[in-house]
Amino acid sequence: MINKIVLIVLVMVSSVFAEKINIAVAANVSYAINDLISEFNKTNPDTKVQITLGSSGKLTAQIKNGAPYNIFMAANMKYPEALYNDNIAITKPIIYAQGSLAILSTKKLDFKKGINLAVDTKVDKIAIANPKTAPYGKASVEAFKNANIYKEIEKKLVYAESISQTVTYAITATDMGFIAKSSLYSPKMSMYKKGINWTDVDPKLYTPINQGIVILKNAKDNKEVKAFYDFILSEKAKKIFNEFGYLVP
Numbered sequence: 001m002i003n004k005i006v007l008i009v010l011v012m013v014s015s016v017f018a019e020k021i022n023i024a025v026a027a028n029v030s031y032a033i034n035d036l037i038s039e040f041n042k043t044n045p046d047t048k049v050q051i052t053l054g055s056s057g058k059l060t061a062q063i064k065n066g067a068p069y070n071i072f073m074a075a076n077m078k079y080p081e082a083l084y085n086d087n088i089a090i091t092k093p094i095i096y097a098q099g100s101l102a103i104l105s106t107k108k109l110d111f112k113k114g115i116n117l118a119v120d121t122k123v124d125k126i127a128i129a130n131p132k133t134a135p136y137g138k139a140s141v142e143a144f145k146n147a148n149i150y151k152e153i154e155k156k157l158v159y160a161e162s163i164s165q166t167v168t169y170a171i172t173a174t175d176m177g178f179i180a181k182s183s184l185y186s187p188k189m190s191m192y193k194k195g196i197n198w199t200d201v202d203p204k205l206y207t208p209i210n211q212g213i214v215i216l217k218n219a220k221d222n223k224e225v226k227a228f229y230d231f232i233l234s235e236k237a238k239k240i241f242n243e244f245g246y247l248v249p
Contacts, residue, residue, distance in 0.1 A: 019046060019047050019048065019224040020047075020048040020049075020050055021047060021048070021049055021050065021070050021071070021219070021222070021224050021225050021228060022050045022052065022068055022069045022070050022071075023049060023050065023051050023052070023069065023070065023071045023072075023073065023228070024052050024054070024059040024062070024063065024067070024069040024071070024072045024073070025051050025052065025053050025054075025059075025073045026053075026054075026055070026056045026059070026073060026074050026075035026135075026163075026211065027053050027054060027055060027075070027162035027163045027164040027165075028075055028099055028136060028163040028164070028180035028182055028183065028211075029053075029073055029075075029097075029182070029211075030053050030164055031182055031183050031185060031186040031189075031244055032182060032185075032240060032241060032243075032244040032246075033051055033053075035240050035243075035244075036231075036232070036237055036240055037049045037051075039231075039236055039237070039240060040228060040231045043231075044224070044227055044228070044231075047224045047227070047228070049228065052067075052069065053162075053164070054162060055075075055129070055130065055133045055134045055161060055162045055163075056074040056076060056078075056079045056133070056134065056135060057079065057130075057132065057133030057134065058133055058161075059072065059079075060072075060074070060079040060082065060083065063083060063088060063216065064083075064086070064088065068218060069216055069218075070215065070216055070218060070219035070225045071213065071214070071215055071216065071225060071228060071229055071232075072089065072213065072214050072216060073096065073211070073212075073213050073232065074093075074135075074211060074212050074213070074214075075099065075134065075135040075136060075163070075209065075211055076135035076138075076209055076210060076211060076212065077093050077095070077210050077211075077212040078135070079212075080212040080213065080214040081093050081212070083214060083216070084214060087217070088216060088217055089214035089215065089216055089217065090214075090215055090216065090217050090219075090220055091214050091215045091229070092214075093212035093213065093214050094212060094213055094214075094233060095210045095211065095212055095249045096211055096212070096213045096232050096233060096237070096241070096248075096249075097211045097238075097241045097246040097247065097248050097249075098208050098209060098210055098211065098246060098247040098248070098249070099135075099136065099180050099181070099182060099209035099211055099246060100180075100181045100200065100201070100203060100209065100245070100246075100247065101136065101139055101140060101143065101178055101179070101180070101181060101200070101201035101203075101206065101209075102178075102179055102180070102181040102184060102198050102199065102200055102201060103115070103117060103118075103176055103179075103198060103199050103200075103201060104167065104170045104171070104176065104177050104178075104179050104184070104192065104197060104198045105170065105175060105176035105177070105197060105198070106170075106171055106192075106197065107122070107175055107176070109122065109123070109175075109176065111195055111196070111198070111199040112199075114199060114201070114202060115143055115144070115147045115149065115201055115202065115205065116147065116149065117176065118144070118149055118153045118156070118176070119149050119152050119153055122175065123156065123175040123176055124156060124175055125156055125158050125173070125174035125175050126153060126156045126157055126158065126175065126176055126177065126178070127157075127158045127159075127166045127169035127170045127173070127174040127176070127177035127178070127179075128140040128141070128157055128158075128159060128160070128166060128177065128178045129159070129160050129161075129163045129165075129166045129178075130159045130160065130161060130162075131159075133161075134160075134161075134162055134163055135209055136163045136166070136178070136179070136180050136209065137159070137160075137163075137166075137178075139206040139207065139209055140178040140201075140206075142205070142206045142207060143178075143201055143202075143205035143206040146204075146205045146206065147205055158173070158174050163179060163180045163183065164183070166178070166179050167179050167180075167183050167189075178201065180245075181200065181245040182245040182246055184198060184245060185243065185244040185245045186244075211246075213229065213232055213233070215229050
């Protein structure tokens with residue numbers, strides 16, 4: 001009986017002292033983040049990782065306005081670099097993964113055409129992430145322009161707030177969407193097959209999407225935050241990123 005009481009007390013004490021860290025995560029990482037946290041918690045079981053997902057631009061605005069995030073995992077390097085230059089981030093931005101673009105559609109289309117499929121007469125609406133706030137949206141526009149089709153398809157574009165919303169639009173509301181390839185590696189997306197429902201966007205058409213991570217100033221000397229940061233840059237994390245369609249440095 002005494003042993004049971006001691007065990008209960010220990011559990012209560014450990015839960016009270018469990019450290020919670022807050023991570024701001026670009027929406028495209030939403031498909032990989034649960035696997036990353038599960039792997040991290042194998043060696044850090046007492047650290048509770050709380051995630052806030054959103055576009056990199058909006059998360060950056062929240063951070064500048066005092067949002068209590070400890071780490072920022074952005075969809076490109078622009079936003080963490082700005083935070084570092086403003087002394088809001090205390091670590092220099094480091095690339096944790098490289099994202100890539102894919103075209104997704106539930107309609108019967110000729111994916112052999114690649115990006116030129118966007119000009120097809122069967123395609124009236126094309127979902128992309130907002131290029132003003134989402135790096136994948138910016139990369140999509142860059143690809144259109146480099147393929148010399150932007151003016152022709154500009155009126156077809158439907159803008160989503162984030163890359164995850166772009167996936168939803170591509171499946172439910174538009175004829176196709178330019179999405180983060182990583183999203184196709186979610187178990188929920190396993191029904192969509194390459195060449196039938198999706199294809200890669202030629203990486204020569206857009207600048208590589210270097211995704212950057214920083215520790216924010218409110219997490220200075222926080223050991224749990226540093227442990228998660230180090231994990232994201234570890235070989236174990238790189239393996240998970242690879243499994244979700246990312247390239248890693």
